[in-house]
Amino acid sequence: MDEKFLKEARLKAERVVADMPDGDLKLKTFEITLNHLLSSGGVESNGKSRTAKKAGHSASAPRKANTLSERILMLQSEGFFNTPQTIGVVREGLQTYGWHYPVTTLSGTLQSLVQKRKLRRERVKVNKKIVWKYSNP
Numbered sequence: 001m002d003e004k005f006l007k008e009a010r011l012k013a014e015r016v017v018a019d020m021p022d023g024d025l026k027l028k029t030f031e032i033t034l035n036h037l038l039s040s041g042g043v044e045s046n047g048k049s050r051t052a053k054k055a056g057h058s059a060s061a062p063r064k065a066n067t068l069s070e071r072i073l074m075l076q077s078e079g080f081f082n083t084p085q086t087i088g089v090v091r092e093g094l095q096t097y098g099w100h101y102p103v104t105t106l107s108g109t110l111q112s113l114v115q116k117r118k119l120r121r122e123r124v125k126v127n128k129k130i131v132w133k134y135s136n137p
Contacts, residue, residue, distance in 0.1 A: 009037040025089060029096050035078050068109045071099055084133035110134055
């Protein structure tokens with residue numbers, strides 16, 4: 001990768017998170033966005049895709065992930081679950097790709113992935129509230 005490409009990817013990822021408040025979510029969103037841009041070939045400053053479109057394939061789709069389970073596992077492959085994440089943070093991670101799901105839909109799918117040993121979950125106390133956090137097994 002050349003320096004110009006890396007700079008373009010960094011600037012695009014910075015624009016994605018520019019309006020977010022500082023914190024863990026902003027950092028994780030930046031990390032996921034940058035990782036996606038670098039792995040997919042990124043986007044040039046004029047908005048055109050760097051990768052040529054193949055017949056029947058969209059260059060804007062990060063990978064072929066059609067189901068919610070596949071999309072969560074795609075986040076996992078990018079290192080999203082290297083640190084334990086709450087269901088709300090998982091929801092936000094999916095939203096960075098334009099995949100919007102209610103928390104009620106996510107909870108069942110995450111539980112199914114835990115039962116299949118694709119993810120691990122643990123109860124933790126955050127402030128005075130007990131929540132589930134999901135991570136790599």
